[in-house]
Amino acid sequence: MATENYTMKEIIKEALVRFDLNRVIDQNDKAEVSKLFSIPVEQNILFFSKNEDYILVMTDFAIYYEPTINKILRTENLFSFILLWYEIESVSKKMQNDFLILTFSAQEKEFKIFLEPSLVSDLISYIITKKNNYYTTTNQDRQIVDRVKKFVLEKDYQEAKMLLNDVKIDKGTVLYQELLPLKIDIYKNSNNFYRVAELHQELKDFNRENVDTLSLCNREKQQNYNNYLKHFKELPLRERNIITVSNTDKLFKSEHITLLNINQLPEIHFPQYHPKVNQTYIAHPYKTDTYLPIENYDYELLNDRLYEFFYILQCLGATSITFETIEEENNEENNHSNTKVEAEIGRKRIGAKGDVEYDSVMNSSLRNYLKMERTQTFNPTKKPYIPNDLVWYPNEFSWQRLAQQRLNGNFLSHDEVLSSSQTQTLDRNEILDVNAELKMLFTSVKAGVHYQEEKEIKQNRDFSCRISVKFKPMNEFPEETEIIDITAEKVIQTPVQLPAPNDNEARYLEEIHFMLEDDGVIDDRERTILERFRTRYNITPERAQELEVQAIASTQLTPAEQEYLEEYKNSLQNGVISERERRLLNRLATALGIDEARVAELEEEV
Known part of the structure; x- marks a missing residue:
């Protein structure tokens, strides 16, 4: 019985989180129902619901139900009862007169309760299904553990791992303690360092009184976590795509999320201001050692694409680039999206301050483009080419066609639409799964409750922009004997390296910083003055543009x-x-x- 009680507590707590019904029960309510049902003090009251028709209580031992005396209940002949969880075999439900009747089958008897239509009925059905799927008999568990032990001794780890999927043993039992070292051997053989570290954490709980064993478990846990960090970037992206960073040495890994200690992170990169405690990040799809805040990752990726696309257009000989946002119609299917973006680039604002969408965009790197002049002009002197230090280009076929047309003919103008939806790597269902897993994570480590209430991940409103470019005619460039190769080298994780400035360039950089001091933008008058400095310091337009990008990046x-x-x-x-x-x-x-x-x-x- 004790085994089942312990397991039921875990099952019910997980179900309450899943259905978002994990509420703190008032002490007065606990005292009331404990007295009403004579609930023993050793039972944990996990759920309480009361209205004018009934009182429903769930503990880790039983369901307690007390209907009130009214016409409906007398008609249905419902009565109060206590039903032990391990006695319940199945549950069915039906609607009648706008009410829900749940019928429990237990030891060849039926018990009915009356409920208002709500998530509570789904919660109860889920708990019973989970319980029935979870339990196997003690003899079956014993046999499976013995077979696992046999395969581990024979070093047949693959067969042993397959058997682990067939056993569900209560973590509070001696049998589970016997299984733990076997699981450690199995996962160690496959270099699953994080799982091995988790298992050593569990093994510690069985050896709190044994100082030597406790010390050994701590060392093994830390060593395996260190090995996990060391080989982190070698893991398939799907196994490390989403990470949550917290100030804890506890471990948690679900289908989508891996918990990492903010003080012990792998060699990965984050944007400015990051990483932060209790923040969730998602990997860049091509620079896979870079992680972005998950709540606005699509905006960060769009910013990354915009920067590279502008860079390509300049290398292809752009004389002017015009940037404008596109207003999108509301998508009714996207009813979980944030507030609509209302971008007005000409007035250098988007939406209204305080709007959710305004905050989402302005908290991302896209804010740099909202500060940018609507149209920028250039005077290219170098014959068009495709640089080698590109990330998105090898995977952007429309950009490759643009480059082909530009370099093989007299292509003078082009329009391109880029949007954040093009770089979204999580669909709606995955976002729902991630949110559910985050609730479980922060509940298990007892941290970040405030975070998870206020920052539930949502699918952002699509941010789209149109880029219009005009190119310098090819015949106006000086003739060069070199053959132009339009195939960009596929460099996945190498950032653009700008040459170190010389004395004149250092002076020019200083002037750029001065122009950016007041509002972070170089207006037309400031551009004219900068052009004079560029000529005086004998700096090419291309190098001046590189220095300007470098200066803007360093101002914040x-x-x-x-x-x-x-x-x-x-x-x-x-x-x-x-x-x-x-x-x-x-x-x-x-x-x-x-x-x-x-x-x-x-x-x-x-």
Whole structure:
């Protein structure tokens, strides 16, 4: 009996999370129903529902039901009862007079309860189905564990792993404790380091009183977690596509999500301001060592595509690029989407401040394009070419056709539409699954409750934009003897490397920073002045454009960088930084994740 009680608690708690019915029960209500049904103190009251027609209570031991005396219930001949979970064999339901009747079959008897139509009936059906699927007899479990042990001794790990799918043993039993070392051997053989670390965490729970075993489990858990981090990028993307970062050493892995400790992460990259505690991230589809916040990943990917597409257009000899957003009709099927985007690029705003969609876009890198001038002009001098340091181009067939037409003929203009929906890698059902798994995750580690209530992942409204480009005629470029290869080298994870600026370029960079200081945008008058500096410093238009991109990227400081600069300025109040202050600043930079090169850049700007 104890085995089943323990298991029922886990089954019911998981079901309550799944149906979003996991509410905190008031102590007064607990006292009331405990007295009404004489519920023993050792039972855990997990669910409570009360209205004018009935009182329903679920513990990890039984269902307690008390109907009120009214016309409907007297007609249906329903009565109060206590029904033990392990006695219930099946449940059926039917609608009658706008009410729901649940009929339980238990030990060749039937018990009926009256409910209002709600998720409670689905909850009860789910719990009973889960219970029936979960249990096998003790003899069957014993036989399966013995067979698993036999295959492990014979080093037939594949057969042993297949048998694990046939056994569901209560985690509180001695038999499960016997199974744990076998599971560790099986998963260790397949280099499933994260699962092995999880199993050592479970093994610790059986050895709290044994200091030596407890210490060994901790070492093995940490070693396997370290191995997991070391080989993280070698895993198939589907096994590491979504990660949640939290300040915990607990482990959790579901179908979609892997929990990682924010203080012990693999060698992966995050955008500015990240990673954050209790934040969920999804991998970039092509730069698979880069992870983006899941709530606006589609906007970040669109930003990435826009940046590369603009870069390609400039390399193909663009003389002007016009950028504008497209208003989309509301999609009725997308009823889980956020507020509609109302972009007005000419006035450099999108929606109204406070709108969900405004926040979603402005919290992504797309905000850089909302600040950009509607039309930008260029004067290309280098014959059109396709650069080698591209990420999206090898997978964008329309871009490849554009390049083919441009380089093989006198192609002078082109329109292209890019949208965030083109880069969405999660469909609606997957988002629902991820949300359900996140609830289970944060419940299991007892962290991030506030986070999960306020930041449920939603499918963002599609953000679309039209790019119109005009090219310089091919016959206006100087003749070159080199053969132009339109096939871009497929470089997956290599960022664009810009040459280090010389003295004149450093001066030009300083002027760009000055132009960006007030509003982060270079207007027409500032552009004219910059052009004079470019000519004076003998910088090519192409190199000037590269320096401008570099300057814009460096104008926005992360919160960590801002925090460091504030402390650095405080330390400079006396004009000199003492040796002790320098040590403190170095420790702060390390804690904030800022490397020495970036520290030097930040201090040089003060």
